[in-house]
Amino acid sequence: MAIYQPSKDVLLAAVNAQNSLAVKMTDIIWSTPKDIRGTEKETLTNRNTQIKITADGVTGSTWSGKKNVFYNRMKVEDLLVLIGDTLAIGPSNETLYAAIPGLNQRYGFVLEEADLQDADIEWNGDKTEGTVRVVAHPESIGWVGQATFKVVKGDESLVSAVTTNVLTGLKYPNGQMGSETVTAVIAEVYSYPYNFTKYRDTLLAYTPGILSGQPLTDMVNMLKYITGTAWVATTSASYGLAGAEVISVGLNDPVTMPTNAKYKYVLALKLPVTCTTIVGTLYLQFNDLDDPSEV
Structure with missing residues (x-):
């Protein structure tokens, strides 16, 4: 799997490329992925995950049937090698879910809440550093595993910080707000x-x-x-x-x-x-x- 692209997109693209197909995302549905590490299936396929794609009953699909697909989900612990053991997170973020938009923006990830289990960020008193335990959600299509990262104070993310984006308007020179109707x-x-x-x-x-x-x-x-x-x-x-x-x-x-x-x-x-x-x-x-x- 890839870090910087949506997991489903990468997975479907691989299915199409290796089978000379043109299946669209709207043609199929995905099962919950199954962790096959430590099983005979892992030994036979050299992959850590099994998932089923199904076209039966999908409205508008030009395909029928279902198929098991074996692939490797990205290991959370591999990030320790790829980007290091430290994550820069804005100090206003108290939980991992709250930090996801900023992490995606800083590191180029496409993480979703469905990929990870939420966890508290253990900040020190000044919120300058801390730790967070990152654990893949069991039903994540793209990730498995877990790892503990050090946290340092990073930039705040506008994506997560600006939660109100419908404003009352700027003030006109006479003090009226832009949301008001100007009648004179x-x-x-x-x-x-x-x-x-x-x-x-x-x-x-x-x-x-x-x-x-x-x-x-x-x-x-x-x-x-x-x-x-x-x-x-x-x-x-x-x-x-x-x-x-x-x-x-x-x-x-x-x-x-x-x-x-x-x-x-x-x-x-x-x-x-x-x-x-x-x-x-x-x-x-x-x-x-x-x-x-x-x-």
């Missing part, structure tokens, strides 16, 4: 491409707080001019700015804010809850004005 324009995305440098002095003069009066009117006019959107100084659900709050104004920090690093300044404007067409916080980005006298 996201303010953070809406404001990202706009350059408010034309109003640099006016914007820097704002202070944190709720907009009202002339500051509200000025903000509406700036937004209308730069974005081309019909902003209004009311509580209208459609781009109504009344009740908006200046959260901060000053130097840009693209690490902590969803802004473009090419801008020096940013004014963060939290939209009012009455505005439902667009929700979240506008980040109005701007730079210093060019000095026309500068060469």
